[in-house]
Amino acid sequence: MFKNTELTGGLLLLAFGLWVGIIAVGYPLGSFADMGPGIFPLMVAAAITLCAVPIVVSALKPSGETAEPIPFHTLLVVVGALATFAVFVVFLGLVPAVLALVVVVSYPDQPRNWVHIALIAAGLAALAYAIFILGLNMNIAAFKWGL
């Protein structure tokens, strides 16, 4: 299924359009003079579905064009780094969150140089502290423990 990306993309779009449409029908539709909350979403859903059909149809004969594959490994690393930041900033504060973010992003580096990573992490944490807490006075704790 993943080989024909045109088809996969078109089918996902079709599914999205139908899904939006099914939810929209659940909202009051009203009349043209007094439009309810459901009517505009229903129109959008119909239009998405309409767009998806020709994409799916034209994808049935493969054209051989292929886009760049998704770099799943990098995707995982970046998502992991962002999620780590999110968890750390809530429970431990800004400085640990930045340190953890840098460590996770840099972990797959080849060759992995812990001295460099530590220096980058410390430097960025200091920068974040200076800009956001000292400079902009944002309401984020630099360090904390628990919620």
Place this chain on the structure above:
Amino acid sequence: MMEGFFGNLLFGLETAFVPMNLLYCFIGVFLGTLVGVLPGIGALAAISMLMPLTFYVPPETALIMLAGIYYGTQYGGSTASILLNLPGTPSSAVACLDGYPMSKQGRSGVALAMTTVSSFIGATFGILVLMLFAQILARVGTSFAAADYFSLMLLGLVASSTMASGSAIKGIAMVLVGLALGLVGTDVQTGAQRFTFGSIQLADGINLIALSMGLFGVTEVISNLAKREHSHTVQNVSMRSLIPTRQDVRQSIMPIARGTGLGAFLGALPGTGTNLASFLAYVAEKRVAKDPSRFGKGAIEGVVAPEAANNTAAQTAFVPTLTLGIPGDAVMALLLGVLIMHGIQPGPRLISEQPELFWGLVASFWIGNLILLVLNLPLIGIWVRMLMIPRKILMPAILMFMCIGVYSVNNNVFDIGVMIAFGVIGCFMARFGFEAAPLILGFILGPLVEQYMKRALLLSSGDPMVFLERPISAGFLTATALILIWMLFGAIRGKKQGITI
């Protein structure tokens, strides 16, 4: 007319010269040049990253900074093209064709200097066009009724999504997906919760900053990190090497003039924007050249004309955005999004209701371009060295700024989650050949489209013919239909014929 022209300019300069606005203008063009120089990070990602900061300043200051990033990237974009054969921004991809050969001939200094000068000339002309047309268009716009707005927005959305690169139908599909995402949250008219799935976090809708940071920032970082290149070595550019010969200057005058004219026109149209302007300017120069074989081997015309064109287009793109509230591309849509976040309704009344904002912004363009001239001529060496920053430092830094920025908007980790989700979705969209820019356009304009549609139908007591009976609205709808028909014919006749350079 002329009196009003200078009066408005002076009025705007008063706002633009407020120290805080000067500072933010400088920050904007500085960062713009920086992200322009660095390949792989574009204006969209940079603007999304700085949007959280704009909550700390008045709307005009916010816009001055964000607009500065946009036109600043146009200046910086050609630097990496010329020195490394790597376009810093999509619109400076053409600058590689003759700029890099010039660099290999040891004339990189001349190429960099002449692109900066042509950028400045183009931008200056673009601002003049903006000032002249803004008032005229805004006056026309005040006679619009709700139905006319609806049709105009429809035209804007269809035009900008079909003209964009890639498949037209996918562009429209992405606008529609953006419209659907814009529905999430509380319906303004009825108070109904739509697509929130019982989540309080979604009651205010999807956060624009988290959405655009995910689609543009996270995906760009991922594709950058995946490339695994190492930092570049760049030849140094001395002050002396910047000075062009008399022949260089003579050869550049007409190409700059042609590029500027082309850019002014294309910039003001929805969807054409800076990329097409620089591309067509290059093609035009090659057509009119006495000896087209010089192109691709370091012809200065092939560097200055596209650069003049994309900088002019970057300024005239503000005409429809600020006078009618119709953004021509995703960057303009983000700027409108910032206005809406500050509670300002974009549209033809913007100039009369927010004169400080409009004229202050326009005046800041002059100041910003002057700063850019200084940043890019005597200080070019700094930017050249910026190209040597290792990605090991740059990418974590960008991720950090994105995280803190998104988190700081509401002090809410939910927004980081939204950013992550759209970062992943953005990667899949790219894989399936769907572009993110039209999605942002739909997302920002969606609520306005719905509002105008409801209002028009309410006033006509439910008669949908109102959209065809008003001549202005009918005109816009006809234009929309023509674009759609043209698109369909294009699809039937086979794949788009690529223009060969």
